[in-house]
Amino acid sequence: MEKYNFSKIEKKWQEKWEENKTFEVKLDESKEKFYVLVEFPYPSGAGLHVGHPRSYTAMDIIARKKRMDGKNVLYPIGYDAFGLPTENYAIKTGRAPKEVTKENIANFRRQLKSLGFSFDWSREIDTTDPKYYKWTQWIFLQLFKNGLAYKKSMPINWCPSCKTGLANEEVVNGACERCGGEVEKRDKSQWMLAITKYADKLLDGLENVDYVERAKTQQRNWIGKSEGALVKFGIKQKGDFSASAQDDMLEVFTTRPDTLFGATYCVVSPEHSLVEELKGKIENFDEVLEYIKQAGLKSDLERVELQKEKTGVELKGIKAVNPANNEEIPVWVADYVLATYGTGAIMSVPAHDQRDWEFAGKYGLDMVEVISGGDILEGAFLGEGGVVNSDFLNELSSKESKEKMIAWLEEKGLGERKTNFKLRDWVFSRQRYWGEPIPLVYCESCAEKGDFQNEGEKQNPGWIMDENLPLELPEVEKYEPTDSGESPLASVEEWLKTTCPRCGGEAHRETDTMPNWAGSSWYSLRYVDNNNDTALASPEALKYWMPVDWYNGGMEHTTLHLLYSRFWNIFLYDIGVVPQSEPYQKRTSHGMILAENGEKMSKSRGNVVNPDEIVEKFGADALRLYIMFMGPFDQAVVWDTNGLKGVKRFLDKVVNLQEFVKKDVKQNKTLHKTIKKVGEDIEEMSFNTSVAKMMEFVNEITKVQEISKEDMENFLKILSPFAPHLAEELWEKLGNTESIAYELWPSYDENMIKDETVKVGIQINGKVRDDIEVPAEISEEEIKELVLQREKVQKWLEGNEPKKVIYVKGRLVSIVV
Secondary structure: OOOOOHHHHHHHHHHHHHHHOOOOOOOOOOOOEEEEEEOOOOOOOOOOOOHHHHHHHHHHHHHHHHHHOOOEEEOOOEEOOOOHHHHHHHHHHOOOHHHHHHHHHHHHHHHHHHOOOOOOHHHOEEOOOHHHHHHHHHHHHHHHHOOOEEEEEEEEEEEOOOOEEEOHHHEEOOEEOOOOOEOEEEEEEEEEEOHHHHHHHHHHHHHHOEEOHHHHHHHHHHHOOEEEEEEEEEEEEOOEOOHHHOOEEEEEEEOOHHHHHHOOEEEEOOOOHHHHHOOOOOOOHHHHHHHHHHHOOOOHHHHOOOOOOOOEEEEEEEEEEOOOOOOEEEEEEEOOOOOOOOOOEEEEOHHHOHHHHHHHHHHOOOOOOOEOOOOOOOOOOOOOOEEOOOHHHOOOEHHHHHHHHHHHHHHHOOEEEEEEOOOOOEEOOEOOOOOOEOOEEEOHHHHHHOOOOOHHHHHOOOEEEOOOOOOOOOOOOOOOOOOOOOOHHHHOHHHHEEEOOOOOOEEEEOOOEOOOHHHHOOHHHHHHHOOOOOOOOOHHHHHHHOOEOEEEEEHHHOOHHHHHHHHHHHHHHHOOOOOOOOOEOEEEEEOOEEOOOOOEOOOOOOOOOOHHHHHHHHOHHHHHHHHHHOOOOOOOEEOOHHHHHHHHHHHHHHHHHHHHEOOOOOOOHHHHHHHHHHHHHHHHOOHHHHHHHHHHHHHHHHHHOOEOHHHHHHHHHHHOOOOHHHHHHHHHHOOOOOOHHHOOOOOOOHHHHOOOEEEEEEEEOOEEEEEEEEEOOOOHHHHHHHHHHOHHHHHHHOOOOOOEEEEEOOOEEEEEO
């Protein structure tokens, strides 16, 4: 039995594809395009692990199938190469991030090529290449010009040890995830992008795209649109309860204005300005201050964790006045309320909100039932019901009372209808070196003149656009962040000091850099025309190739990456740069590959499987087939090296099919069923069942030891997306001179896939009691007659005539006794 000599064959075909530019594509109006996209990798020093090829192989199979369907397929690749891991490595080793990145990309490229992916390598991009980030900077300037980029001082998580700002997700129990040091809050002036202005467009766009439902839900939840009312609560100082004492107002946002009569206390966030404003009136201010300090050590994620015990401190000496009934209620500060959501203050209705119910129970606060239907002693009642204990709202439904309460608040000047979003503006600054420089300069002279030429300058006086792009990163000796919190670029005097592009006077550059998200927010656009020096891509290329037809990536990127890239694309559409508002028509996601013990693969655990070792031992085709065969594509699967042995045996059997090619052999019915199954499964991403079906077919041919040349060729065509090297080799051995990659996908004969007999279940009073094998085309009368004569059926009928007999063709006979 001949074996698959993968090392020789795979190298041969990889060289041929490269030499012949097999997968390079051009804009061709005569052909229907199909744009396949995978999330480009971050080129770490560790290289690829077997998790990367799961997505790349799946999309390679889809790309290869679409080519065989006659489509003009764009399947590009690149590298998302700015960011902290490379910068930290540079600091540790004293090597330039640019040099490290170049090495890492070379290794990734070698590994990707060794796996036989049909990428169009002529379109390769690297986000750290000035030719690429010139256009990242250009997009930022358009955002600035249109008033969507602004500078704002805000509290950030600061790690004094790492000397850098941290995202909320990087703070765990008040400590830095990287070094374990205590994190503090520090006010920092940051560039922000006004993504909140696009909240409605981002929500509306989800109606017109084909995303896995989980991804749509995550997008909607992150944006968090809610309809409700802004309500004004008066604030009274202890001992002074006259109406004129309500100098201070506390505004709260609520989605449940119908429950206003049930509000028994208010809660403000630790950052709320009211605390500072009323410090002279708060009797326990020291206690409140200590609580606020402790809250500052927690991330927003920790603070809103539903499972954690709620804590808070009452602001003694002041009361809020419920506008619905003029009752005085206590005001608390609690860290489960965030300054960044709504107004940073809430009204608490413990009878109808579980979080408030738990808090009220812990601190002995009042509860008033205002929606009937539950038992508030057992827990908050969250359902619909009639309104009670609510004066003019009594006996209305919740929906009716919401509308009536909003109208009443507006009439009395105590509130107004309001739409709120959880979405916050995007913090776009990083005080690091290894990122895109922000192409703005600050000019004191222009700030004083006030001659503003665009919305960005009006919002940010003195900041002038540097349109001489790319603004390149200067070479520096040290990459460490500074104690002051400034970027390392702040110490590069010759780069920092510059002349103003507007007036020619003295100016200084912005020293913060862009976040990792910047380069990945528009890369799908650059692939369509990656060598363009005069635009991010030509209108013709954008019109032909965009939107992406099918985009696959990890579930962990279905929130922020999708949100940010959709925001940039919708903005570019609004200013007439791109022809479609949504960048991706279809988005799917894959499950992770776990280590053999079911744990997540990671360098620290030492359980990462290197694809180089697998390719060397089993070959690329075996690896590709195995990771598609492991289990359902959208679910997590556990790596098992032994599974590769079975796949390798399958490929050896495929090699031996050549020996069984004979003349005058009838068409194989199983092949037609296999063509149908594999074609449908690829569209559904059911790759594991595709491989199983092909294995079944190969086993059958191995047994009968005969196959026609035409059937052999058609089998190789459907195998080629999965195992392209071996398919090309055997295709050539059959006398073909052109690559199998552009052969038409084989069609199947409907008559050949019909079963001659089918097994039909027999159901009596809703339960399956028997089954029967009958000719596939049996008539309804014939099958009913056969079924009613069966001994088992007669036993269940007990001599009675059936009331009803229903036949579901090819599947079921249902008898109702």
